[in-house]
Amino acid sequence: MRNIKVNGDRLWQSLMEMAKIGATEKGGVCRLALTDEDKAARDLYVEWCEAAGCTVRVDEMGNIFARRPGKDDSLPPICTGSHIDSQPTGGKYDGIFGVLAGLEVVRTLNDLNYETNAPIEISAWTNEEGSRFAPAMVGSGVFCGEFSLAEGLAGEDREGNTIGAELKRIGYDGDMKCAPRPLGAFFEAHIEQGPILEAEQKTIGVVQGVQGIRWYEIEVTGMDAHAGTTPMERRKDAMVGVARMVGEAHRIGEAAMPDGRTTIGYMEVSPNSTNVIPGKVFFRADIRHPDAGLLDGMENEYRAACEKIAGDLGLGLEFKRIWYSEPVIFDAACVGAVQDAADALGLANRPITSGAGHDAVYVSRIAPTAMIFIPCADGISHNETEEATPADLAAGCDVLLNAMVARANE
């Protein structure tokens, strides 16, 4: 069976119904992990899954698995899913689209009375956003062995409530083991959260992988001094050095276009007073590239550039890499299934690399994995104004449906 299509209206209705839970005045959603809003959304989702004939199980991390049996139910399931939780000022599509797209696949297969060979599973992963509890992607992380169960349950919010206690409170402390098990494949549908598809008028991004991300903490020290009484030639101005370091980061990012990215988003100036030459500036650099070797090269070049600037200006420099998320290259067969489905459906598409982390990053360690992106307005996400069109959402779901069916029947 090829080029089957989901019911786009039903998908849209489900998204809009779900967006009422935790709805904000500005049209977004605030559904922090394991709050009453998260519970209400989980309850509604479970109700819908059961109404669609799925068997629903919850694991020790509160991850929800809804299963539609296959002809051969002993085969590893073909899976999809994403997350139900949101940022504090989140949108109506980030995460929840990937969950409800899975449900729409099941509903469509039901409409068609179509039985896949392997079973179909939808997973809703706990605390993907990491906004209430750090770290992010902890539900899929424990499932895939990145964190121990104890680590996962111990995560605390600012009031000291743990994930474990909050799962119990909302009734999602399941008894299914949270541990790797054989999955036939995992597909995650998601909004792009970037501007590329919209700008190029592509409906589908065939995600090849996730870029590597490195974070650096950089502290530059000069000497605090009076802006009026200290001549230019006697200054050790940390701000002047950091300004050059921002420029070098940008230059290195531009030299690595189109795939490389460099950003200085966080800065603290000390003492931060109009008439005091800054004696210290602390900033963080975010450097990304899908190729680990090229990322190494960017890091080395940036470190050398910062050292040269500090040396030229007589400034102290502390340059520390504080985080590395390695690049992920998705499974060629799964990526191919997404590509084939998009092509067969006649949808404008392009290969794309995910700039953000997703549950699929962890799942890719234990199962063949791929992702499907659809455009979002102006590339805006993690924002109440996040928007996607019903047509694009339906198209992404169509690709998911056909890729999963193809894989389930292999």
Next chain:
Amino acid sequence: MRNIKVNGDRLWQSLMEMAKIGATEKGGVCRLALTDEDKAARDLYVEWCEAAGCTVRVDEMGNIFARRPGKDDSLPPICTGSHIDSQPTGGKYDGIFGVLAGLEVVRTLNDLNYETNAPIEISAWTNEEGSRFAPAMVGSGVFCGEFSLAEGLAGEDREGNTIGAELKRIGYDGDMKCAPRPLGAFFEAHIEQGPILEAEQKTIGVVQGVQGIRWYEIEVTGMDAHAGTTPMERRKDAMVGVARMVGEAHRIGEAAMPDGRTTIGYMEVSPNSTNVIPGKVFFRADIRHPDAGLLDGMENEYRAACEKIAGDLGLGLEFKRIWYSEPVIFDAACVGAVQDAADALGLANRPITSGAGHDAVYVSRIAPTAMIFIPCADGISHNETEEATPADLAAGCDVLLNAMVARANE
């Protein structure tokens, strides 16, 4: 009478005795305006002045005038002075040196039984620092007509206490009118608060004037976006623009060496998150030059540079001048009296421009004025580690004595 000298030991003892009032653990002074510490210091100073035979009067702003009569007491007095209040973590010399140097001049003239032709006056101006009550230099400002008396008395600290109420509380709400009256001259002795004299091994800075100061508030707007999902070529990164603007400010300051100065000391990055391209950066620029015309040129060049950068990068720019303190050129005859005294005493000296504001700025509007600088260690001031040597303090006081005597006998 030429090349007379003060008693440097007595000056040092007085400074050290005074530094006990409000002494901090790190060797500095916390003597905020009109606190109990300021009152205790004022009381001790008044006691010393009266013991030295001066007539002490207090005006409506709490400014204290101590007068030693002249042969012709109808002549306008030859004046000196500075302030008794300090920064919260201030040093032992900023301000109080100029007051106690005046007292040492009187004591030395007493030792010599020397009667000047015109009377001698020492003024201790209220709230020079502006740390407890804004604005700074308010006592001399009201005296010289910059502020009305009502404005001066209305100044509030963070608890809502006014200068007027606090003057009454500590018993320094004098009945002498706070208004301009004829002064024969005004000399203010002060530590440099900068590194030049120490670096060039000069004992005396013959202050030519005070540089003009302009402050700007500059807001650069781009577009907040995800550091991972937004390609370099689709960014509107306010940080990248501001980094270039910092570089241009520095370049313009260096081009205006040795007198020009440019500083970016204050910056706010928004949203200031490691993985968000900054959509807004707000900063303040401080641009100084002793020559008003050249300061105009620096401003015009900087504004044009910021506009070009914003234009090149597609960023929004708001560029506002928020403050201008005009350059002051001190009275040639008074500066000459300082120069002559330093030369005649054989003290290594150089012309210098004050980078900071002082009471002498306001006084220069109503009387012929000059200042005398002495070195301070590493140029550090407004800091508990502020240091000056007994020899330099005595030398500065010697110059003050000889300049005042010369002027008083003209």
